[in-house]
Amino acid sequence: MTDLAIPGLMDRRRALLGPNMSTFYDDPVHVVRGEGVWLWDAEGRKYLDCYNNVPHVGHCNPRVVQAICAQAAALNTHTRYLHAGILDYVERLTATFDDPLNTAILTCTGSEANDIALRMAEAMTGKRGIIATDATYHGNTTLVSHLSKSNVPAVGFGLGQYLRHVQAPDSYRIPDPDGQHFAAGVQAAIDDLERSGIGFAALIVCPLFLNEGFPTQAEGWLRPAAEAARRAGGLLICDEVQSGFGRCGSHFWAHQKQGVIPDVVTMGKPMGNGHPVAGLVTRADIMARFRTSFRYFNTFGGNPVSCAAAAAVLDELQEKDLQANAARIGRLAADRLQALAQKYPVIGDVRQSGMVFGAEFVLDRDSKTPAPAYADRVVNRLRQRGILLSKLGRHKNTLKIRPPMPFSTAHLDLLMTTLDQVLAETPVAP
Amino acid sequence: MTDLAIPGLMDRRRALLGPNMSTFYDDPVHVVRGEGVWLWDAEGRKYLDCYNNVPHVGHCNPRVVQAICAQAAALNTHTRYLHAGILDYVERLTATFDDPLNTAILTCTGSEANDIALRMAEAMTGKRGIIATDATYHGNTTLVSHLSKSNVPAVGFGLGQYLRHVQAPDSYRIPDPDGQHFAAGVQAAIDDLERSGIGFAALIVCPLFLNEGFPTQAEGWLRPAAEAARRAGGLLICDEVQSGFGRCGSHFWAHQKQGVIPDVVTMGKPMGNGHPVAGLVTRADIMARFRTSFRYFNTFGGNPVSCAAAAAVLDELQEKDLQANAARIGRLAADRLQALAQKYPVIGDVRQSGMVFGAEFVLDRDSKTPAPAYADRVVNRLRQRGILLSKLGRHKNTLKIRPPMPFSTAHLDLLMTTLDQVLAETPVAP
Incomplete structure (x- = not known):
């Protein structure tokens, strides 16, 4: 069942799209069909999609x-003609x-939406300093790409000068039950921006x-940081490109x-179930x-x-x-992951927020030493068994499970069951 | 036949989308259906679309x-999975x-493509100075929006410092048969960027x-400017978002x-006939x-x-x-417009390049004083007669006629015929 087309596809990718274009998995998946929470490869093999949040209401949702x-x-x-579609939506x-x-403004990508949001902050405050966490990603325009510390571009018209990173929250390692520690980090970054003369525009x-x-x-955890931002006269921008449209459940x-x-x-990915539509919502004065x-x-x-695609997504979310x-x-x-944590000490922490869940792998529960290579092996073995998911996080050691919303x-x-089998078969030391 | 819905739609637009959202025509068109080179409004009135280049192979092209x-x-x-669609396209x-x-890189909008192209120039040259004409538009990201002199944003993270504008070519008023005058303007801008320490990255x-x-x-007119850019070590970026995919005919x-x-x-608008797909093509080293x-x-x-939408556009272009x-x-x-110029002295110049054509209106052929208000009246009267087009240009006095490609x-x-009637009925002095 080896897909003989894959080496040729990889060669064509390099030649036509350039080097350094990442694919998922050591053994990339050559997809040809999708339906609901399932993907099929060119050899007819079926995969349970536990990863993709773009097909929010299911791959190829008929509606x-x-x-x-x-x-x-x-x-x-x-939109230079009048049409009811955008207004109704x-x-x-x-x-x-x-x-x-x-x-609202509707765009085509979440990157475009974030690019506008940052300009709104500059327009409202007259300042340019932007604060983001040191393990985030907000998109790919020249301005927005600077927000990703993992990807601070070698070039980018010098815009990095306006960004300040705060330590990302980490409930497993950095106790911060009420968000005060994170808020203090935001305040320190605000102070640094103000001292430098750049000034603070947005978190x-x-x-x-x-x-x-x-x-x-806990609910309300972000309030202290939001208050620090407002007190300093800046805007709070919430990038809900991944977190929106009901995914958090509550x-x-x-x-x-x-x-x-x-x-x-700002919002994007799931908004049109894969159709390129994104946007932002704000106050009338902004x-x-x-x-x-x-x-x-x-x-x-x-x-x-x-707008028709996006409206159908709302219909589907509501009706189902x-x-x-x-x-x-x-x-x-979360219950199932906790049960696995009882069996496998490599699971250091279980986290879940609605239809986003995962387990953080550690070499040792006392030291909490991250085990990113183990996470890699688990992700690749799951792929071989027909389960698609990924990993992420501050230490790149956390399973990222974020399936389409009709996951049953x-x-x-x-x-x-498959994760249990893979954990049983995967030694912590390779 | 008045569309009673229009005032309500305009109110909803202002409330939901914000102020300062332009619509075409004094009397905006409420469109509900399109087919080929035709649009229909909510009252069932049919319009000949002589303006829209996005539905390149015709509105709602069945293929x-x-x-x-x-x-x-x-x-x-x-594209983190393998799929033949993007490679074949x-x-x-x-x-x-x-x-x-x-x-190639495929994006969703021409703005995204231009945003990448400018970063490619910075990556290749290590410099940031960009040169564009003083009557152009290249898109809406923070970086790219600075290229539009008519729309230099009040805010925009200070990126305006890297832009230099050269006087746009104007074959009617500025004789420049071989492009040497334009090239001299580009060279002066390059010199200014180099003197200022910013350095020259791209034209x-x-x-x-x-x-x-x-x-x-004439064919080859851009060569001297391109040579000036290359001599200075910068890149030549051609934004073919409007001009590409066979529109220029030759x-x-x-x-x-x-x-x-x-x-x-870079390319965009017509690429997917309205589906949000855009991109850029470049050399392997870049x-x-x-x-x-x-x-x-x-x-x-x-x-x-x-990719399927974009491939169907190529199929349609080739087959038809x-x-x-x-x-x-x-x-x-061009012949028909020249004939109208014989009848109407208000037509100062006729210009055409493939399926882009138009006439420049002037108050007086000797002084060549632009007549933008006259152009406005003509555009609005044509709209009332069921012909959709617009105006543009350095002096905003030139009819912009750029219909879908299956225009017969x-x-x-x-x-x-309709333009002739409208010109006959529209006095130069209002």
Whole structure:
């Protein structure tokens, strides 16, 4: 069952797309079909997708596909003409937010949305200093790519001068039950920006700290950091590209779980179930300031097909009650992972927030020494057994399990049974 | 036949999307359906679309719609898995370029592509100075938005310091038959950047100078400016977001008409006929330098549905021979416009390059005083008569006629007959 096409595909990738283009897994997967929580490779092998958050309501969700087809066949144009699609969608979207978050810009990518959010912060404050965590990722434009410490670009028009990184939260190693320690880090970064003359414009965080390893946090944990940002006259930007649209289970947006009302919320990946649509929601005063500072127009942003895809995602989430499913499956997943932690000392910590869950691997529970190579072996062995997931976190040793939202107890059982087998077969020392 | 929904739609736009969101025409069009070169409004009124270049192979082109539907129903995922779609497409795309332009990055928007192209220039040169014309537009990211002089943002993280504008070419007012005058402007900007210590990284131009008013230029006109850029060690970036995919008639890419091989070519709008797909093509050495300086990844970029849409556009262009149609209709259009210029002294100049054509309005042929208000009146009156087009250019007085590529002689006849009537009825003094 070896896919003989793979070496050729890898060679073509290098030649056509350039070097240093990462693929998942030591043995990359050549995908050809998707349905619900399943992917199939070119040899007909079926994989349980426990990783992809973009196909939020399931790969090739029929309702979303039908919405795209119907609208693409009727009209696809831009927002310099009047069309009800974008208005109907933004009305529904902003209704999921607390007041006063009631205006939106639609873009094509989360990167574009974050790029605008940072300019909104500059427009509102007249300052340029941005604070992010030291284990985050917020996108790929010249400005936004500087926010990723793991990827501070060698070049980038000198914008790195405006960024300050704070230590990412880590509930397993850095006790911070009420978020005061994190807030103190934010305050120190604010002080540094003010001292340097750059000034403080915004704190940008994923409210689940998903790339950081989704630390365990009580509701309202982000409040002290948000208050520090506001006290200093800056904006709080919540990047909900990964955490939004019901994934955290308890709330539709993860910032609601965190007990804060951000100034700007950005979103993307799951918004159109893979159709390139993204955007941001903000207050009317921030929107007005931005729109009078820039003549922003995005040719594809908010086009009728994108809005139809995004509206179908909302329909599907509501009709299937997928947010409640995320809460329920997430709790069951945490229980199953805790049971595995009883059996396998390599599991140092179990973390879960709705339909995001994972286990942190350590060489030793006392020292909590991260075991990223072990995580790699587990991820690759799971892939060989038809289970797709990944790893992430401050120490790159945490399983990242973040399946499409229609993930069921049967799917969870298959995942956990296979994980149990893989852990049993994988020695901690290679 | 008044669309009573329009005031409500305008109010909802302001409330949901913010102020200062431009719409076309004094009396905005509420579109609901498109087919080929036609758009319909909510009252059932039909409009001849002489403006939109995004629906390149026609609104709701059945082949493109079918390709999107089929692929969206089969699989839509990202490039960290292997999939032949992006490789097959990039192979076909790069085959339309001259050597050594044989590698590509796919993005979602032309803005993202230009944002990368400028970073490639910085990565290759170690410098940051960018030169663009003073009447251009290259997109909406923080970095790229600074290139538009008409829209230099009040805020934008200080990136304006790296930009220098050169006077846009203007074949009607600034004699420059061989491009030497423009090249001298580029050289002066290079010298200024070098003197200031910023250094010169790239010259970025649309090879048709479309926003500038698509001046009449002999083949090879851009060569002297390109040579100045190369001599100074900088890159030539051709932004073919508007000019590419056969629109210029004589060539598939407008830089080929200009007799230059750029270092980077960016593209977008027509690439997926409205599906959000864009990208750039460059040399292997530039790609390698960029990919080792950045870990660039774009979640939606190059996904299987985007590639299917883009491949269907290439199929449609080839099968219907739409590049040849652009050349033929363009020539006929220029003849018809010249005939109108005989009748109406307000037409100071006629310009055309393939399926891009227009007339520049002046108050007086001797002084060549631009008549932008007249152009506005003509554009709005044509809209009332069911003909959609716009205006642009250095003086905002030039009709911008840039229809979908399947525009026929019958469509051209309807456009020109109506334009004749409108010019007859529209006094130069209001």
